[in-house]
Amino acid sequence: MNAKSAFRLTDVTLDESIGRSTPDVEHERAVAIFDLLEENSFTPEGHAGGPYHLRLSLVDQKLVLTIMTEAKEPVATHILSLTPFRRIIKDYFMICESYYQAIRSSTPSQIEAIDMGRRGIHNEGSQTLQERLKGKITLDMDTARRLFTLVCVLYWRG
Template sequence: MAEPQPPARRLVAVLFDEASIERGTPEVEHERAIAIYDLLEENVFDPAGAPDGPYKLTLSIVENRLVFHVADEGDGQLITHILSLSPLRKVVKDYFLICESYFSAIRQSAPAQIEAIDMGRRGVHDEGSRILAERLEGKIGVDHDTARRLFTLICALHFKG
């Protein structure tokens, strides 16, 4: 387990811009809440050029772009970064497909097959995390685990139920 990040370079809140992100089913909202909880439990979040945190992150989707609004604890806007969702589109789609296969396999497949599908699922998840970390490079510093948790959250934002 990694050492907790000092409060100066970490997220303490993640919010969604309700105007740009659709509400989901109760199950989808539950998955989003879990993704936020996991992210807030342990993260490294270091926006380039921003004063020390801790930080609040508001995510929105505007014109097919993911927008990171970073604020301080008092809600003072510090920095905004806009990322195209295009580089993540294929890996998010692949991740959803393999998750469907995984949940189907849990109900009817042998443990060895479930394990193989789960390894594939983790590989696709790692690919998405890597792409996200590359897209954030020079903008927001994140470690591998934070990139994974952010990717999970981005997937949860796309899931409509």
């Protein structure tokens, strides 16, 4: 196994209390997990290598990342306050709602403008996630973006 493949996720699960949601949210969740597993860079600090399984959950308004090896051996559990994400997530939900409405009734240029704003807020959330995980888990930007989508899905129950 090469070093790059050792520092990646091969399975991601969301807390079982997360129920079904709207078709748009379910689509975002499925695409984020698929894309994340297709290509990611996930390096828990101080660990020799995976690949890894990640379980995301919300406990007392905190994000819990439980990391295990493929053999289900515990690697680390990180608990992050979601306070730094609240405004970003709220803004992201509002613009996503506008985006989904625009897809159904707006011109391509209007949809593109809303999507640019959506991507900007998404990047801000992804960068915040990378900063909050600094010294715990190293992620590339694409991995952080997909994980931020999943953090949003934990909140966004429809």
